[in-house]
Amino acid sequence: MSTGPSGRKPNLAVVGATGAVGTVMLGILSERADVWGEIRLVASARSAGRKLIVRGEETEVVALEEEAFDGIDVAMFDVPDEVSARWAPIAAAKGVVVVDNSGAFRMDADVPLVVPEVNPHAVRVRPRGIIANPNCTTLSMIVAIGALHAEFGLSELIVSSYQAVSGAGKEGVDTLRSQLAAVAGTELGTAPGDVRRAVGDTGPFPAPMALNVVPFAGSLREDGWTSEELKVRNESRKILGLPELPVTATCVRVPVITTHSLTVHARFEKEVTVGRAHDILRSAPGVVLCDNPAEGEFPTPADAVGTDPTWVGRVRRSMDDARALELFVCGDNLRKGAALNTAQIAEVVAAELTSS
């Protein structure tokens, strides 16, 4: 193993180690090639002192304060936007390279937004010392889209999402689970409002999730669009380096625990064929092609959950446009959609630090 900036492996801080994404992150850090020296677990003062397992070792959580970054080379942040907005610059000022999974910096022109399979080179240009990790919905499709773009030249994206409740955190998961317990064994779902009355509290969602789909995720922005829909648009453009790309998203929450799915209508500059698209997707890093519907093979979130790749199936060429492809895509929103991509970015930085 090559050595770090001062003859050692770089030291890593995981900020938000006790949260939903942080928990997945500790598992991922234990599974992947061990490029890190110290791994320091950081969380709110409330969680300080808790002991968590990473790389098989019990590690005590320390409180988020300036000293938590002493001796650290790279810090991953999996915390709310306002916590990142405050603390990422503090860590960066101490020379730490921050990989941030919040929405605080993603559209900052001086912060690269990185998906290592698509734009790994962007990691190197980080004037603020901060690298942003995309939103989970964007990440659930962009690896597959990026591979097709590299070959055919993307000219338009129209997507609809089928988003899991864990995108709204542990509270989202708990809400769906308790609503499912309320509707299981009943005849509900056949009269207007019967599910709404039975489930009571809708938790972090604006409508019941059990036996329902909810065409609203995030917060309301201009002209009727949601924050989630604008993230898919703006982040896809930034990651692909296509600032004028037409991108239209409609984001819908579905009663799935984890793994986002999307239908994708992708239009390209060149003509496409299903055969060539299959070849590209089959050989693309981070993508699994699962497309033989005659044998019942297509991705579903129940099969993709807990895995790393972007699963792609139902590949069809538009019957009206030889330049357009239809896809169905699934990606685990907590793994590639959050923790895994953050870990991958941090590893690119680690390789840079150890080779410099």
Next chain:
Amino acid sequence: MSTGPSGRKPNLAVVGATGAVGTVMLGILSERADVWGEIRLVASARSAGRKLIVRGEETEVVALEEEAFDGIDVAMFDVPDEVSARWAPIAAAKGVVVVDNSGAFRMDADVPLVVPEVNPHAVRVRPRGIIANPNCTTLSMIVAIGALHAEFGLSELIVSSYQAVSGAGKEGVDTLRSQLAAVAGTELGTAPGDVRRAVGDTGPFPAPMALNVVPFAGSLREDGWTSEELKVRNESRKILGLPELPVTATCVRVPVITTHSLTVHARFEKEVTVGRAHDILRSAPGVVLCDNPAEGEFPTPADAVGTDPTWVGRVRRSMDDARALELFVCGDNLRKGAALNTAQIAEVVAAELTSS
């Protein structure tokens, strides 16, 4: 009340009266203005002799045989394709006007495909004596699309569906209900295949429906498209009278009991505004506009189920194309999607018969 062909109200046969759609039909016939003389209930020999309530009266089911159509003016068929294919021509040969809800005749050039809010005039040209009722997925959106088309001139449709399990009949509903019982109260949905192992039998679906979405409905056709996706394309073109309209559908089943939802990207010949689209949808027969997300108002299947209209919300103008609108649409697949539209077509025929 005006009188029928021979000085009486026309007589109606309901073929398939004991099935899922037939059951909804009996309720609808009891609720709507009573334009019918006799209502005769017809089903397989196995169900003959059963007594069902329609218009508050107990009525005995008779077996499907040629004599079942004696004295009948209009017959609604809610039976499998092969039963319609055999029996609709027999009824028509006896002078009965058949309104058929199967897929057997929808694309027959000599059979009109009718949505009374969109193309009621098509009822009158029925050389085979048969009128077809569209597929439930097409019907869940086409009333709203038709209203917008009348104003703006439709030039392209790209839709993704969120289809309820009752589209696969009672077996579909029973399958989801038993799967929900298997996953409620568990921590399933977080590891690959854990839901698949827990639910066991997938019933009429090619993958688990609980805690999942399944990007496959119907049967596999050419070039990777499903029968359901081709129905949305071909039926939309026929109903709207736009045989060359580009239509792309991706059909996905979701864990909802009843009511199909769709995201719609609709491109028009004229420029659109959200305000004008709102006006059109607000005044369109059979449509309810539900579009004030700032107040949590958008349609969901749990709220639309059991109601007659097509619910429309999340109306946005494309940020890249002043001629395109995005919509989220919900429609009860057993009511407007099947029984209600059939009843409405039959009423148009009844009015024609009584005025002729």
